[in-house]
Amino acid sequence: MSGGRPVARLVAPVITRVWALVGLMALIAITGVVLSTRSVDYVSDRLQPAAAANQDVLQDLTDMEAAVGAYARSGETASIDDYRQALSRLPAHEQRVAQFARGDVELELLVARQEATAQAWLDRYAEPRVAAPGGPETFQPKRFRTGQVRFAEFRSAHQETSEAFDRRVRQANADAGVRLKGTIIAILALAAAAWYVVARARRRLLDELSRPLADLEAVVQRMARNDPDVRAEAAGPQEVRAVAAALNEFAEAQGRARAVEHRIQDELRTLDTAKDDFVSNVSHELRTPLTTISGYLEMVAEEFEDVMAPRHERMLEATRRNVTRLKTLIDDLLTLSKAEARGTDLEQVDVVALVRDAVTDVRITAARRGIQVEVAVPDEQLMVLGDRAMLHRAFLNVTANAVKFSRDGGTVEVAVARVRQRVTVTVTDHGIGIPAAEIDRLGSRFFRASNAVTNEIAGTGLGLRIVQTIIEKHAGDVVIESDEGKGTAVAIDLRLQGEPRARVAAPPPPEPVFRAEPGTERDAGPVRAEDPEVLVETAGSEAAPDDGSVITG
Structure with missing residues (x-):
């Protein structure tokens, strides 16, 4: 130079x-x-x-x-x-x-x-x-x-x-x-x-x-503050002039990269908006015909009850099952899209109460298979700053997965513990577990463990992705430990807000009571939800609320 x-x-x-x-x-x-x-x-x-x-x-x-x-x-x-x-x-x-x-x-x-x-x-x-x-x-x-x-x-x-x-x-x-x-x-x-x-x-x-070196230092500091117009003056010895020229070239390249970045961000925002619109439209356009199909299937089942051939009954049941699976997949896609795109509405939320609610929601499904859900929570409120609905969905998904992948007659342990200024919710099952080679892929969209597919356990492969997205929105961590054939432990870690408060004693909620259909062997009186022989039909998927919060694996 x-x-x-x-x-x-x-x-x-x-x-x-x-x-x-x-x-x-x-x-x-x-x-x-x-x-x-x-x-x-x-x-x-x-x-x-x-x-x-x-x-x-x-x-x-x-x-x-x-x-x-x-x-x-x-x-x-x-x-x-x-x-x-x-x-x-x-x-x-x-x-x-x-x-x-x-x-x-x-x-x-x-x-x-x-x-x-x-x-x-x-x-x-x-x-x-x-x-x-x-x-x-x-x-x-x-x-x-x-x-x-x-x-x-x-x-x-x-x-x-x-x-x-x-x-x-x-x-x-x-x-x-x-x-x-x-x-x-x-x-x-x-x-x-x-x-x-x-x-x-x-x-x-x-x-x-x-002095030329000091000027270069000032230029670098301004470049670090993303000043797009800063340029270095070519002064001083040859080496300093070469550095100044390199910095100017870097600034020019950075400006071009910034322009490309802005263009890509605009395109990504456009694509994100298009994706949200697509998911919303697909959800709306598909849920309506699926609801119609589901209604007609129920009508056919009632009209031709006891007159259909066994082959036709199996065909009808397979159709109903796949309609339910499609509804579940659409609901999960819509939930994941909302979790990724929506702004989080923060409020003081008691983690213990949310965990109790999630456990209550899955007890019916667990009771049908003879699975005991054991809960260990402290006698105090552990408050976090978060979105109540989203956190409830995360705890519900993890607990429902533990029940789904447990063996009949097994046990699921749910524990809430406070460690310094953090609260950890741990859900442990003793089910089929996850192959070690596939643990790193957990949380990928639509990924399901090979042993879950082999055992024909229903799921969309979006449930854990929804959990991770919600917890990341709350600046928390999700840690999964699993041993194939022995079970899985999922730990959700969140930061506490304020000091824990003593829980006000309240009467326990009434135990769910179901009555079997008349004419069955269990129509003599009420039965308990924990009874593994209770068979209760619910609308849509198992224990699925109508607002689209479907429990999936």
């Missing part, structure tokens, strides 16, 4: 300058340390030992002068031994001083004068005096004064030499301090230069790199 420089070309000069300054600082620091170390080594290894040797020369001459004086006063030979020991140490000290002074004209002259005065004292006074007899009676004033003068000359020469050594020590220390200060100043100056270079480079990078 043309325009702008690469980021590497922006950053490389800055890095080069910084490394050059750092390298120069390191070089100056190393040089300063080396020079300072040399100065310290010169002072500590050469100058100070030479100055100390010069002091040793003075000490040797002083010891010799004291020994000569003691010998002159007492005549004891022990003083001569002290003199000889000091005399033996003197050449080594003088040699060390002379070696250091070699090459230094001033110090070399001073050391030579010091050695000459020392030697003159030795030759003209010390040696002759030690060679002569000692004692008070040998005292000679003239010789004593000669010794005093010669030693004073040595002291004067030594004083000048010591002052020269002191000056050199001070100068060496001063030079080391100057080198150290110079090194520090040079490093500080280079550090200031590096700071200046980095500051300029920072401003330049801000102008050429950071």
